[in-house]
Amino acid sequence: MLYLYAITDQPQLPAAPSSGLLGQPLRLIEAAGLWAVVSPIVPKEVQTNAEQVWAHEAVVEALLARGGVLPVRFGTILEHEANVEALLHKRAAVLRSDLERLAGCVELGLRALLLDLPAPPEPEPQAAPTSGREYMLRRFAAEQALQARRRQAEAAANQLHTALADYALASVQRQPTGERMLLSAAYLVRRDAINRFREAVAALDATNAQMQLLCTGPWPPYHFVSGDEERHS
Amino acid sequence: MHELSPAERELTLLDLLDRILDKGVIIIGDVTISVANVDLVYLGLKVLLTSVDNAEKLRGNREQGNREQGNREQL
Structure with missing residues (x-):
């Protein structure tokens, strides 16, 4: 299971934080020239509390400091890497136009x-x-x-x-x-x-x-x- | 965002929740396992926020900052 933080046009992860929710390591999944930032997750361990919400936000803010980023709503989990890739492919046009429109903002x-x-x-x-x-x-x-x-x-x-x-x-x-x-x-x-x-x-x-x-x-x-x-x- | 009073930090958290639980890229589909209680938690928070008097809290905290510190020292 993969927890999804954001979609970005940056092919590299920020230096910090290196982990996301529950201290799990961040990684990138690339498809259609877009990158999804994810970490492994056990869905039942996700709780809507201040600590986890700030952990999500910290990842998105670190990406924001470096370039274009589309924040994903808290609590979004996909089962497999292939699902994330399919999502990027399916929404590529809208995601790219959003990244362009929101660049530098x-x-x-x-x-x-x-x-x-x-x-x-x-x-x-x-x-x-x-x-x-x-x-x-x-x-x-x-x-x-x-x-x-x-x-x-x-x-x-x-x-x-x-x-x-x-x-x-x-x-x-x-x-x-x-x-x-x-x-x-x-x-x-x-x-x-x-x-x-x-x-x-x-x-x-x-x-x-x-x-x-x-x-x-x-x-x-x-x-x-x-x-x-x-x-x- | 890091030199904030407790009340301002609280308001910042409320603003964060209004964004992170309610906005952003929303993915709905067979392959997505959204955490089921997020919507419920957000709904509950909205009810809570409606009853929270932010203005008074903010002003109160600014005015009472010193007094609270005094109280804490007594504890």
């Missing part, structure tokens, strides 16, 4: 978080509502104010995304998770434009008092490889 992640949400309404001892109706009205007003503030912040976050997309070759918005998250996005940026993008984020962060911007990366271009539409979800 990295992905940057961005989250915008709403700051200073008003505290939930608390019962005020000195001004207790005189009726259930009054209490409900107060609650309603507080909720309305919160929603209005959130809508305004969401609009600002969307404007911010549009502004940052100008600094990127491509961009993807993810579904934000958590009630404070206004924006979760990924941007494809040329390696030599990383600093320019980060400076743009810092400038926007400084002018947006209502939200906090968090930029992560550089990541391998996970969000920008082709074939996501083939996923049956």
Whole structure:
């Protein structure tokens, strides 16, 4: 069984790390002028934990530092070397065009978080509502104010995304998770434009008092490889 | 990426999981043995993340950094 990390146009493995998940040695499988980076694996030993996920990522990042790389989703295992070769042959055209399109590029992640949400309404001892109706009205007003503030912040976050997309070759918005998250996005940026993008984020962060911007990366271009539409979800 | 506060490291891990478990080249076929629980774990994480208040955690950690260090010394 072979665990698959990435597909690359590099005919050599990076110097480090020399091993992948569970300390297994990395090796290359070549077909159709493409290289798959794999290591032996016992499927039931694969666990979705931080250690193994970072081990996968470390291999992909080492490849990214040297040249073109298409990261493969965590947990992909093929039975035989022949299966890997067949996969490279079958997808060669798309893989090659992706490697060409993504050459010299990295992905940057961005989250915008709403700051200073008003505290939930608390019962005020000195001004207790005189009726259930009054209490409900107060609650309603507080909720309305919160929603209005959130809508305004969401609009600002969307404007911010549009502004940052100008600094990127491509961009993807993810579904934000958590009630404070206004924006979760990924941007494809040329390696030599990383600093320019980060400076743009810092400038926007400084002018947006209502939200906090968090930029992560550089990541391998996970969000920008082709074939996501083939996923049956 | 290596001089990060614990909260920022946590956020980086969340960002990694959003990528490594959900994106990248996806290979589905007879010859592929995807680890069956990856999708389930990711789904579970998304539910977890929805309940995690990252902003507060990040701000809290920045402000409480010194206090936490104090607490640790007492332990």
